[in-house]
Amino acid sequence: MxxxxxxxxxLAAAALALAPALADARPGGGSSSGSRGSRSYSAPPSTTTAPSAPRQFDRTAQQPNAARPGAAAGAAAPARQGGxxxxxxxxxxxxxxxxxxxxxxxxxxxxxxxxxxxxxxxxxxxxxxxxxxxxxxxxxxxxxxxxxMAPAGVPNAVMREGAPQQAAMTGGGGTARGTGPTDELGLGEADFKAFEQTLIEVNGAWSRGDLEALSRRATPEMVQYFRDDYEALKERGWKNETRDVKLEQGDLSESWSEGPRDYATVAMRFSLVDVTRDVRTGAVTEGDPNVRSMSTELWTFVRVQGGPWTLSAIQQAS
Known part of the structure; x- marks a missing residue:
């Protein structure tokens, strides 16, 4: 006996340890997903909102040996990773x-x-x-x-390539100027309002399960990750809903151009109601419908030839 x-x-302990878990079911699945162009394998500069380097990408379509602007001619490509x-x-x-x-x-x-x-x-x-x-x-x-992370004792300005200014976002979409990472594009208030609006609209479309709306606000790569996360939730019989999203603080990490594409990585701290329910019973499996939670993520946006900004990547802050 x-x-x-x-x-x-x-048996129960082994199953618990080996079974995959969905710690965060909100858009992005609590993982770092997407691409930052040629800078996908470089950590974005730290900001007041996200002072530590974010998590590396768990899911990305960007190849590690892709050519990067400004790379030295004949530089050796990164070694291929094995199995x-x-x-x-x-x-x-x-x-x-x-x-x-x-x-x-x-x-x-x-x-x-x-x-x-x-x-x-x-x-x-x-x-x-x-x-x-x-x-x-x-x-x-x-x-x-x-x-x-930056080596101890090295001034922050040096690690950020001596950038004199940084655009900061506010909950209302306004901007302020201060020291921080580079802004090669010279982004303005309209750009930061677009970033904040995309944060809200992506969460709304995610909660509705509206892939068509997500495809208008995100790149095909990100839409595929959203689709994969929907399938993972469906396998468990769950559905996630995020609502009442409010940007509490945000600032620009860096912006740059790669040919016809412009990129901007923005650190955002936002509050929201994040609840996951059992589809069959409606019972709450994660979160609390009466409590707001706080998240800090770095979102990268891309636009082509001056078109609208679309979500290109979500990275989790450390």
Whole structure:
């Protein structure tokens, strides 16, 4: 009886550790998705709203070896990344060890799992792998963020290429000027109002499940990520709704041109009601319909030949 209880406990713990989770169901899924043109693999300058480097892209269509304006002629292209186990030798070693134990068990006549003990022991081993992998991922993520941040003792103005001014957004769409990152495009009040309006309209279209409206406010790449997130929610029988979105603070990180395309990355702190419900019962699975939550994200916008701004990327602030 005790063995059965232990087996069920291990099974539940392993399922909880290995199952994918949707910690944030709002637009972007709480991940960093999209593209920032040739700067997709460069951290945007820090701002008052987002003083730390944002998370790197979890999903992007931009190739890491794409040519970048101003790159030195003949510069070596970034090395191609290998598969999962090539990039994670620790996990490769664990899987090799598990496979070797199983093969030893087969050769010894005890079956594939004999080298790993009982089924409960095997599940416990899987749970240990999941825990260790999670810790390794946290350490790697921390080291990557440290690499993106400015070295200690280096003046902020130097790390921001000596930019003398920065455009700041207010909740009402106005602008103010101060020290900060570069604004190569010379953005004005109309641009910041467009960014704020896009924040509100994207959340509204997301809550309605209106992919047609999202396609008018975002790039095809971002629309595909929205579609993927809808499918992930649908598989769980969930639906997310964001409403009463209000921009609390925002400022420009950088703006630049790449041929006919203009880009602008803006840090935005906004409050909203973010609720996820069970489609069948209507019960709340995440969030609180009576409590506003606060989020800080960096949104990148793109326009072609002076056309309207559209959402190109969402990055989570660190």
């Amino acid at each position: 005790r063995r059965s209880a232990r087996f069920l406990t291990l 999962f186990f090539a990039r994670n030798p620790f996990m490769g070693g664990l899987m090799a060890g598990m496979l070797g134990a199983g093969l030893f068990g087969m050769l010894a006549g005890g079956g594939f799992f004999a080298g790993l003990g009982s089924m409960a022991g095997f599940l416990g081993f899987l749970l240990q792998i999941a825990v260790i992998a999670g810790l390794v991922a946290l350490v790697v993520g921390f080291l990557r963020r440290r690499q993106q």
